[in-house]
Amino acid sequence: MMTRLVVITYVLLQLIGCAVSQNDPDGWAYLEKYGYFKRDDGNSASLRSSEFVTQAIMKFQRMVGIPVTGKMTDETREWMKKPRCGVSDNVGNSDAARKKRYALHGDKWGHTDLTYKMSRSSSSLDKRIVEKELQRAFDVWTKHTPLTFTPSRSNKVDIDILFSRGNHGDGDPFDGPSNTLAHAFFPSSGGDAHFDDDEPYTHQTHHGVNLFQVAAHEFGHSLGLGHSDVRDALMAPIYNGYQPSFELHEDDIEAIQELYGRKVTADVATKKPYPKPTRGPVINIPNICRDSAIDAITMTEDGTTYVFKGEYYYRLNAYGLDSGYPKKISADWEGLTGPVDSVITWKNGFTYIFKGSNYWKYENMRFVYGPRSIGKGFPGLPDDIDAAFVWSGNGKTYFMKGTEYWRYSGKDVDYGYPKPISVWKGLPNEIHAAFQWENGRTYFFHKESYYRYNDKDFNVDSSYPRPTGTWWLGCPDKEQIIQYDKDHANGNADMNMIPPDNSEKDLDSDQWVGVQDSSSTNSISAILVTICLVSVRFINNSRYS
Ligand SMILES: [Ca+2]
Ligand SMILES: [Ca+2]
Numbered sequence: 001m002m003t004r005l006v007v008i009t010y011v012l013l014q015l016i017g018c019a020v021s022q023n024d025p026d027g028w029a030y031l032e033k034y035g036y037f038k039r040d041d042g043n044s045a046s047l048r049s050s051e052f053v054t055q056a057i058m059k060f061q062r063m064v065g066i067p068v069t070g071k072m073t074d075e076t077r078e079w080m081k082k083p084r085c086g087v088s089d090n091v092g093n094s095d096a097a098r099k100k101r102y103a104l105h106g107d108k109w110g111h112t113d114l115t116y117k118m119s120r121s122s123s124s125l126d127k128r129i130v131e132k133e134l135q136r137a138f139d140v141w142t143k144h145t146p147l148t149f150t151p152s153r154s155n156k157v158d159i160d161i162l163f164s165r166g167n168h169g170d171g172d173p174f175d176g177p178s179n180t181l182a183h184a185f186f187p188s189s190g191g192d193a194h195f196d197d198d199e200p201y202t203h204q205t206h207h208g209v210n211l212f213q214v215a216a217h218e219f220g221h222s223l224g225l226g227h228s229d230v231r232d233a234l235m236a237p238i239y240n241g242y243q244p245s246f247e248l249h250e251d252d253i254e255a256i257q258e259l260y261g262r263k264v265t266a267d268v269a270t271k272k273p274y275p276k277p278t279r280g281p282v283i284n285i286p287n288i289c290r291d292s293a294i295d296a297i298t299m300t301e302d303g304t305t306y307v308f309k310g311e312y313y314y315r316l317n318a319y320g321l322d323s324g325y326p327k328k329i330s331a332d333w334e335g336l337t338g339p340v341d342s343v344i345t346w347k348n349g350f351t352y353i354f355k356g357s358n359y360w361k362y363e364n365m366r367f368v369y370g371p372r373s374i375g376k377g378f379p380g381l382p383d384d385i386d387a388a389f390v391w392s393g394n395g396k397t398y399f400m401k402g403t404e405y406w407r408y409s410g411k412d413v414d415y416g417y418p419k420p421i422s423v424w425k426g427l428p429n430e431i432h433a434a435f436q437w438e439n440g441r442t443y444f445f446h447k448e449s450y451y452r453y454n455d456k457d458f459n460v461d462s463s464y465p466r467p468t469g470t471w472w473l474g475c476p477d478k479e480q481i482i483q484y485d486k487d488h489a490n491g492n493a494d495m496n497m498i499p500p501d502n503s504e505k506d507l508d509s510d511q512w513v514g515v516q517d518s519s520s521t522n523s524i525s526a527i528l529v530t531i532c533l534v535s536v537r538f539i540n541n542s543r544y545s
């Protein structure tokens with residue numbers, strides 16, 4: 001009888017998934033703490049709806065490289081118990097579509113001769129050993145970049161390092177032995193690195209936690225790197241255990257060189273001097289971040305999301321804009337020049353681009369035909385369509401223009417259309433772009449904002465509209481941009497941008513605009529990079545919440 005009861009209890013516990021830990025039975029606190037979802041979005045019941053939780057678990061499984069089941073498997077629980085970095089994993093939703101697996105935070109230092117100091121040392125290791133291990137950790141990055149790190153006693157250093165327990169004044173308390181080992185701030189937030197002094201930091205042994213490796217990882221954040229989903233990369237979020245002959249992974253090298261370029265050898269340096277370095281982090285702000293109203297957006301059949309604006313198009317990844325963009329529409333979409341009016345991708349795999357009174361047909365980016373007349377191919381539709389989308393609510397096709405919308409099925413406009421856009425509760429008139437994303441939700445874009453539609457309530461989800469720039473394009477917040485403009489308009493005369501060494505990446509150097517001259521400080525636009533080819537990805541923004 002007793003045995004049976006135990007078995008039943010065990011089965012019940014398994015069924016309701018109570019096995020991770022007493023405090024966090026389903027891993028929700030873990031998933032929330034490390035950026036897999038946010039509590040403030042919607043009510044907690046819907047937040048924990050099965051789809052939402054499944055997605056979060058899948059993202060975690062993908063990040064740590066275990067089978068992606070969407071279920072709280074034993075393996076998943078085991079991985080959640082492993083010691084790790086306290087910085088959020090900032091996972092988007094389309095890792096499969098990401099070309100690069102590492103993530104950049106989106107900002108970097110504007111100078112390469114960085115300074116650091118240790119404000120408070122470890123209580124488990126001799127201070128001299130700590131100092132040596134920290135310098136070794138910096139050397140990991142020095143080896144592959146032009147960066148140098150010099151210890152300093154000055155109060156003003158770039159990277160301040162401290163060992164501390166529990167609450168230590170930055171709103172992100174440490175959690176005692178194990179779990180979070182350390183955390184660090186990105187350059188725009190100061191670049192400091194904090195280590196949990198409750199951890200048994202060691203050196204040159206398999207016991208305890210290897211300080212050198214954890215420090216090298218945290219300094220990666222201090223330099224602007226996010227977490228990587230390559231399990232063996234240094235920037236993977238989970239602590240990998242002591243590696244006696246540590247080498248930086250190719251993934252980490254690629255990531256850091258995207259920000260700072262390769263190590264400048266004496267030979268190269270004489271040929272190609274860098275502009276005078278500056279103090280403070282440099283945020284590269286692409287033009288689209290300053291005006292994030294878009295013309296059109298679509299996700300093609302292969303799962304890639306494209307944004308169209310003016311003569312250019314952008315490819316998006318889980319964090320924002322892909323590097324190497326924008327590109328000219330006319331260069332890659334055969335037969336077409338921007339700007340376009342609207343784009344739609346149908347379940348049959350074809351993408352239709354509308355412009356004026358014509359449309360073009362593509363399969364992913366492969367040209368099929370065009371231009372053809374909207375009047376002939378889509379009888380009943382007007383020219384100059386604002387937005388076109390397949391609504392997730394019923395799978396039907398809709399077109400919007402001005403204050404009206406059309407429903408389209410088969411080969412004609414449905415009876416009774418157009419109707420006023422006011423039928424769509426919560427949406428403004430003049431929807432500039434719309435599409436159904438890979439999570440099955442429909443998004444509407446108006447000016448610089450976007451709305452996520454709740455197909456069940458037939459209304460816009462609460463907490464929308466949101467800024468398109470921050471959530472889709474990976475731009476800094478508007479306030480950050482304004483602050484940045486202020487900081488750099490006021491007497492920061494010799495601010496020069498240092499382009500990363502992209503010589504092998506086929507980039508035009510004249511697409512970088514630095515400040516030439518302090519007299520032009522009135523013109524903010526003169527100070528800023530016109531077109532930025534390094535994607536800006538901000539770790540705190542996940543459009544998937
Ligand atoms: Ca800890
Ligand atoms: Ca449009």
Ligand SMILES: [Zn+2]
Pocket residue numbers: 085086087217218221227235236237
């Ligand atoms: Zn980390």
Ligand SMILES: [Zn+2]
Pocket residue numbers: 168170172183194
């Ligand atoms: Zn801290």
